[in-house]
Structure formats: structure tokens, C-alpha cells
Amino acid sequence: MECPQCAARLPEVAHFCHRCGRDMRTADLARQRSFAVKPDEAVASFALISSVMPRGIARPRTYRAALLIAVGAALVAALLGLLPVAVLLAALGVPLVYIVYVYDVNLWEDEPIWVSALAFLLTGVLGAALLVAVRTWGPEPTLEQLPVAGGPSVVGFLTAALLVPVLGEIVRQIGPLILASRPRFDDLMDGLTFGIISGVAYSAADTIVRHWSEITGGLVVPVDPLTWIPLIFLEGLVKPLLIGTATGIACAEFAGLGTGYDGFTLRYLRGLVEAIGANVAFGAAMYLLGFVTQPALRVGLQLVCGAVILAILIIRVRTVLHVGLMEAALEHAARRGVGTSVPVGATGDLQVCRRCEMPLLSDAEFCTACGTAVQVWLGHGQR
Numbered sequence: 001m002e003c004p005q006c007a008a009r010l011p012e013v014a015h016f017c018h019r020c021g022r023d024m025r026t027a028d029l030a031r032q033r034s035f036a037v038k039p040d041e042a043v044a045s046f047a048l049i050s051s052v053m054p055r056g057i058a059r060p061r062t063y064r065a066a067l068l069i070a071v072g073a074a075l076v077a078a079l080l081g082l083l084p085v086a087v088l089l090a091a092l093g094v095p096l097v098y099i100v101y102v103y104d105v106n107l108w109e110d111e112p113i114w115v116s117a118l119a120f121l122l123t124g125v126l127g128a129a130l131l132v133a134v135r136t137w138g139p140e141p142t143l144e145q146l147p148v149a150g151g152p153s154v155v156g157f158l159t160a161a162l163l164v165p166v167l168g169e170i171v172r173q174i175g176p177l178i179l180a181s182r183p184r185f186d187d188l189m190d191g192l193t194f195g196i197i198s199g200v201a202y203s204a205a206d207t208i209v210r211h212w213s214e215i216t217g218g219l220v221v222p223v224d225p226l227t228w229i230p231l232i233f234l235e236g237l238v239k240p241l242l243i244g245t246a247t248g249i250a251c252a253e254f255a256g257l258g259t260g261y262d263g264f265t266l267r268y269l270r271g272l273v274e275a276i277g278a279n280v281a282f283g284a285a286m287y288l289l290g291f292v293t294q295p296a297l298r299v300g301l302q303l304v305c306g307a308v309i310l311a312i313l314i315i316r317v318r319t320v321l322h323v324g325l326m327e328a329a330l331e332h333a334a335r336r337g338v339g340t341s342v343p344v345g346a347t348g349d350l351q352v353c354r355r356c357e358m359p360l361l362s363d364a365e366f367c368t369a370c371g372t373a374v375q376v377w378l379g380h381g382q383r
Contacts, residue, residue: 001014001024003017003024010024010368011330011368013326013330013368014330014368014369015368015369015370015371016366016367016368016369016370016371017366017368018360018361018364018365018366018367018368023371032044035047035050035318035321035322036321036322036325036326037050037054037057037318037321037322037325038050038057043318043319043322044315044318045315045318046311046314046315047318048064048067048241048314049063049064050318051245051314051317051318051321052098052196052241052244052245052248052314052317053098053101054189054192054321055105055189056101056104056105063097063101066097066100067093067094067097067237070089070093070094070096070097070236071090071093071232071233071236071237073089073093074086074087074089074090074093074232074236075228075229075232077089078223078228078229078231078232079223079225079228081219081223082219083214083215083217083219083223084214084215084216084217084218084219086214086228086232087207087208087211087214087215087235088208088215089236090207090232090235090236091203091204091207091208091211091235091236092204093236093237094200094203094236094237094240094241094244095120095197095200095201095203095204095240098196098197098200098244099116099120099197102116102193102197115179115185116197118175118178118179119175119176119179119194119197119198119201120175120197120198120200120201121201122174122175123171123172123174123175123197123198123199123201123202123205124201124202124204124205125205126171126174127168127171127172127201127202127205127206128205128208128209130164130167130168130171131164131168131205131206131209131210132209134159134163134164135209151291152287152288152291156287157284157287157288160283160284160286160287161280161283161284161287162280162283164283165276165279165280165282165283166276166279166280168202168243168279169246169247169250169272169275169276169279171202172195172198172199172202172243172247173198173247173250173251173272175194175198176191176194176195176197176198176247176251176254177251177254179194180194180251180254180255180261181261181263185255186255186256186261187255188252188255188256188320188321188324188325188328189252189321190255191248191251191252191253191254191255191256191261192248192249192251192252192255192317192320192321193248194248194251194255195244195247195248195249195250195251195252196244196245196247196248197244198244198247198251199240199243199244199245199246199247199248200240200241200243200244202243202247203239203240203243203244204240206239206243207235207236207239210235211235224295224296226296227295227296227299230296230299230300230302230303231299231303233303234299234302234303234306238303238306238307238310239282239306241310242278242282242306242309242310242313243279243282245310245313245314245316245317246274246275246278246279246313247275248317249271249274249275249313249316249317249320250268250271250272250274250275251271252271252317252320252321252324253265253267253268253270253271253272253320254268254271256324271320274316278309278312278313281309282305282306282309285302285305285306285309286302286305286306289301289302289305290302326358326369327358327359327369330358330359330368330369353367353369353370353372353374355367355370355372356369356370356372358370360374
């Protein structure tokens with residue numbers, strides 16, 4: 001596009017003219033009404049598919065229907081008394097849909113099998129080992145026994161709300177970080193995808209370990225729908241997406257943008273803290289609400305708390321994607337020389353704004369992202 005004030009050519013993602021500083025988007029300064037992945041959605045929205053499956057926006061209804069079918073099948077199995085089938089479908093539904101998504105959008109071309117295996121199976125095995133060890137060692141009763149086991153204890157709370165969430169997040173980071181550190185898989189969206197795969201794998205392991213008695217208990221009479229409907233939604237949809245999205249945020253920040261992965265930066269540390277914080281909140285809510293004696297009310301409250309945390313994470317992951325893709329577009333424009341006669345080139349030293357850390361065009365007077373004058377950050381005689 002072209003600046004109407006000084007006629008400078010600008011990249012389409014520019015908010016301000018890099019020559020004269022003119023505001024090019026007065027009505028939407030931060031482009032909050034146009035999500036970089038899907039421009040007809042606002043950044044602050046709860047569109048699930050474009051948030052956790054950003055490369056599948058060409059067919060969002062397909063993936064949405066697949067998620068509903070997976071949850072619906074688990075519900076039907078539970079209501080028919082097929083609890084082993086219901087638990088397994090709830091545990092594996094979202095992971096299977098996400099793996100199909102990876103293949104469908106042709107991520108990583110000829111290497112999807114070992115990539116998915118490392119991100120999914122490694123986390124699943126390590127997660128199951130951790131959860132079994134904690135439940136074997138822990139002095140607390142299982143969640144199924146909590147309503148008749150008295151009130152919460154300090155040891156139990158710290159185990160459920162701190163120990164397991166922190167160790168679980170560390171386990172979930174291993175596979176994705178190994179993959180994201182490879183040159184072929186160091187893209188921001190790759191990091192997000194690896195993190196979500198790892199998260200849903202851990203969630204599957206958690207559901208299977210937590211409900212092992214139902215899996216091995218055989219067929220039963222049709223169950224109470226007021227308890228099992230919210231439980232299937234919690235275990236089969238909310239929990240895997242919550243854990244996966246939290247881990248995906250941290251892994252996306254580790255992968256970063258541009259050539260090579262960003263690694264253990266402050267942005268990754270912030271993402272990791274956010275991921276652990278979300279899981280701590282979820283673990284604490286599940287533990288404390290587990291003492292509600294009425295089963296349907298207990299599971300319903302757990303579902304609501306999980307859904308609230310997931311909603312916050314969806315907004316956060318959309319912000320990470322949006323800012324990251326806008327940054328990538330500005331970097332691409334700077335390296336190609338869009339709006340300037342001096343392209344930085346593929347290997348040139350790219351300058352960034354010291355206020356918002358977005359890439360600067362090579363001879364910019366203003367940051368195209370935040371509008372700050374470059375001279376603000378330069379000392380006398382530096383320009």
C-alpha cells in the first residue's frame with residue numbers, strides 16, 4: 001500500500017508509515033479486528049479451530065465436526081454403559097483428530113511419522129510414568145475417593161496443584177523443544193503444533209491413568225447422564241485443549257520466527273510461566289472441587305473452571321500467533337526492501353524497534369508497528 005501523505009510504499013501489515021510516521025490504521029491501531037491467521041475474525045475471539053489448528057482454516061468445519069464426533073461417540077458409549085470404550089474415546093479423540101490434521105495439511109512432508117511419534121508417544125509414555133508414580137507414591141486418595149475422604153490436606157493440594165503441573169509441563173516440553181531446535185522445524189507454527197500434540201498426548205495419559213478402574217471394570221448399566229455428560233466434555237475436550245494450548249504457547253515462543261529457533265529467551269520463559277500457571281490453576285480447581293460430595297455438581301463445576309481457563313488460553317495463543325505473524329511479515333518486507341531502496345537481504349543485520357521489538361525497514365524514520373520515531377533511541381551522532 002501507499003502512504004497518502006508522503007507516497008512511500010509500505011508493506012500491507014504496516015500500521016505507521018516508516019517515512020513520515022502517519023497512522024495508517026486509525027480505526028484499528030493494533031489490527032485487533034483482523035486476526036493474522038483468519039482476517040475475518042477478531043484477535044480477541046474464541047474461534048477454536050483457527051487458534052489451535054491455524055493451518056487448517058481452509059476447512060474449519062471439517063475439524064470442528066471431527067471434534068464433535070469424537071466427543072459425541074464417547075458420550076453415546078458412556079450412556080450405553082460402555083465405560084471402557086467411553087473413557088478411551090474421551091482420552092484419544094482429540095489426539096487422533098489433531099494427528100489427522102497434521103497429515104491433512106501436509107506438515108513436515110516426508111517426515112510426519114517420526115515427528116508425530118516423538119511429539120506424541122514420547123510425551124505419552126513419560127507422562128503416564130510420572131502420573132503412575134505420583135499416584136503410587138502419594139498419600140492422598142484418588143480423585144474418585146475424594147468426596148468420602150474428608151477435607152483437603154496441604155500435601156494433597158501441593159501435589160495436585162503444584163508438583164504434578166510443574167513436572168508435567170517439564171515432561172511436555174522435552175519432545176517439542178528437541179524438534180523445534182532442528183532447522184527444519186524451527187517455525188513458530190511448528191512450535192505451537194508440537195506443543196499442542198505433546199499436551200494432548202499428556203492429557204490422554206492422564207485420563208487413562210485417572211480412570212483406569214473404569215477402563216478395566218467392564219460393561220455396566222447405563223450411567224447417570226448428569227454426571228457423565230460434563231465428565232466426557234471435561235476429559236475429552238476441555239482438558240486436552242487446555243493442556244495442549246498451554247504447552248503450545250511456550251513451545252511457540254521457543255521456536256520463534258525467522259532463521260533458526262529463538263531458544264531459551266525471556267519470551268520463552270514468559271510462555272513457560274504462563275503454561276505452568278494455567279496448569280496450576282486447573283490442577284488446584286480440580287483438586288478442591290473434587291471434594292464436592294454431589295457428583296453431577298462436582299463435575300459440572302470442574303468443567304466450568306476448565307472452560308474458563310481454556311478460554312483465557314485461547315485468547316493468549318491467538319495473541320502469540322497474531323504478533324508473531326505480523327512480525328514475520330515485517331521482517332520479510334525489510335529483507336526484500338519493500339518501501340525502501342536498501343533491502344536488508346536474507347543474511348543481513350536486521351534492526352528492530354527498541355520499544356516493540358518489531359523489525360524496522362532499513363532506512364526507516366519510524367517503526368511501522370508502533371509508530372515510535374527511530375531517533376528516540378539513537379544518541380547524538382549515531383545517525
